[in-house]
Amino acid sequence: MRIAIPNETGRIESYQLVANPLPSGDYSRSFNRRVFSAAHVVADPFASTNPGSAAAVDWEATLAFRHHLHGLGLGIAEAMDTAQRGMGLDWAGALELVRRTKSELPDALVYSGAGTDHLDPKETRSLGDVDRAYASQIEAVQNAGSDIILMASRALAATAASPRDYVTAYRKALALCDRPVILHWLGEMFDPALAGYWGGKDFEQAMETCLQIISENASKVDGIKISLLDKEKEIRMRRLLPPSVKMYTGDDFNYPELIAGDDVGYSHALLGIFDPLASAAAFAMSQLAGGDKEGFHRTLDPTVPLARTIFRSPTQYYKTGVVFLAWLNGFQNHFVMLNGHQAMRPLPYFAEVFKLADQCGVLRDPELAVHRFKQLLALHGADGNA
Template sequence: MTIRLPGADGRLRAYEPRTDPLAVLPSGAPLASRTVYSAAHVVADPYADVSPGAPAAVDWDATLAFRRHLWSHGLGVAEAMDTAQRGMGLDWASAAELVRRSAAEARATGGAIACGVGTDQLTGPSSLADVRAAYEEQLALVEESGARAILMASRALAATAAGPEDYLDVYGHLLRQAAEPVVLHWLGPMFDPTLEGYWGSSDLDTATEVFLDVIAAHPDKVDGIKVSLLDARREVDLRRRLPDGVRCYTGDDFNYPELIAGDEQGFSHALLGIFDPLGPAAARAVRVLDTGDVKGFRELLDPTVALSRHLFQHPTRFYKTGVVLLAWLAGHQEHFTMVGGLQSARSLPHLARAYELADGLGLFPDPHRAETRMKSLLAVYGVTS
């Protein structure tokens, strides 16, 4: 059977889906050589009568089931992060509930979890005191849940800080009071334009020095850093300058195979949005790496980069649309609906290419179901087979 897919030129062409999925059975055993988190998406409630700008309506059963899927393959879950549409449809009240529910599920299943701590309850002009208080509220909730905290970049801090000294002050304050070591997240403006100039400078070399100063002042309170700048060379340079015991978690969805594989001077662990749709494939590759087989790891993971680069193409922040499309096609949810209506953020040719690339990798457990669902989406746009 074939399916007609629209290309970037607007023309329809025939594509023949594969019939054999990638066979990756859940293991449950944790990965050994790398710590790997998948930043997981949320499943919207498609039947909720939600108006634009209203609080998100989440399908909690489907959302938690997807986290159990990731844990079953030995991956950790990075919760309430950018992939979960934090700041793009998911408000703080919903994010807080997500943290509580997912952390409880992690305890029940023995899964690893780390949760995002931000300041998104602030909706207007804020002072540095407001920013600190907002961070503190979220940090307390995450710590009470039993999850590791990820201090995310703050839009409010980016808008309020007068310079590097304000970042040093706010982060120093938070690290001093953190009960356990946290992960610091540097999210680049390609993921969120409001974060331009984070750490007090738009010059990345200058910003890097401030970031390192924060870590150097409190190395015992920093488990690791998550770097999402889509710049492999900069990540490697930064990784080599970290204090002993501080990990680098790559957030580079363009260059993750080489960064995780590492070099003679070290490697990156992973905290990636692309490991949401790639969960089983990523776990399989890391298990090969666990045996010391770097070549085999690269042979498995390198072919996935084309899909990742497609999903994360400019404007990068809308990668979540492709992630949720693939979750629907793979059977992890029964609809292609997103909180905030974000399913409309990418064009039909973009979604069609995402389907084609994922199918080519064998990511769909049931290729026929994926084809049928893709055809139903195409039909909504007027494409009939």
């Protein structure tokens, strides 16, 4: 199959598909790492909404995708930034998502985001406001029956005057958690409002504060996910964690190396890229659990160029590439996103994502993918015929 698509300069070029999807047959769902996919939501394309209004979610398609993830043996990281949390999905929508997922999939491994995003940082007057906001969301998520990912707080970042404020705020929040949680260190490339998180001027200072929080509350912490897109920082911190605390990689640039690990240790996974790569990730994890480390790398390493393209700067718009692939792969019938975020990347970006997805075997049905990409091309005045 051939298709005519634009390159990075906007020039139309003919592309010959590899059209060799990765295996989708039976394999073990028993992994030797804890693996979560941070899942996207499917917008309702027929809802009468405007940017900034409450999210209109296609619940049937959204929950069907979660069944897909659970069927692959993956855990679900619910209501996180991949679900456009804070970028189209407000707290009310996030809580509804958590409740529906737990009700629909009571036996699935589900951890859900609890944060302070219903609190406007510009209207936050004190750290007490942050404490109360965390408490409200922690209670709601726990009442829904979900374990917790304690999300970084824009309001805390805007209000805290020192590292000590972070230590105090997290101590109070963790004291309210019934079961150990996953902390989340989200870098400013994902959310510019989180610059300087933990109150440190640089990584070493920030890590020291974060490790202090973990050490003082170790019984309340299952692990920490760090999304800094810097493998050396993750490895350094991983080696300093208490033995009972897991490192979850959130590094969508270097995940195969970090999950495979080294002679000292390894990272578990909680990744937005494991939404579009769910089938490849599950297959690779089964290979790793079976002792086939070379097979694990053979499956997952070729997906890295795709991941780096999807998450390229400005990184916070990676969700557009994630949902684009969900559409190409038949998990939803349209390419519409909350708040109109399907418009946040240019056409050559989609062309590159399409090519790289084909080359690493993650287009499940190449003919369907070509048909749908031609629809997108037609909207831009091209027919895609080579």
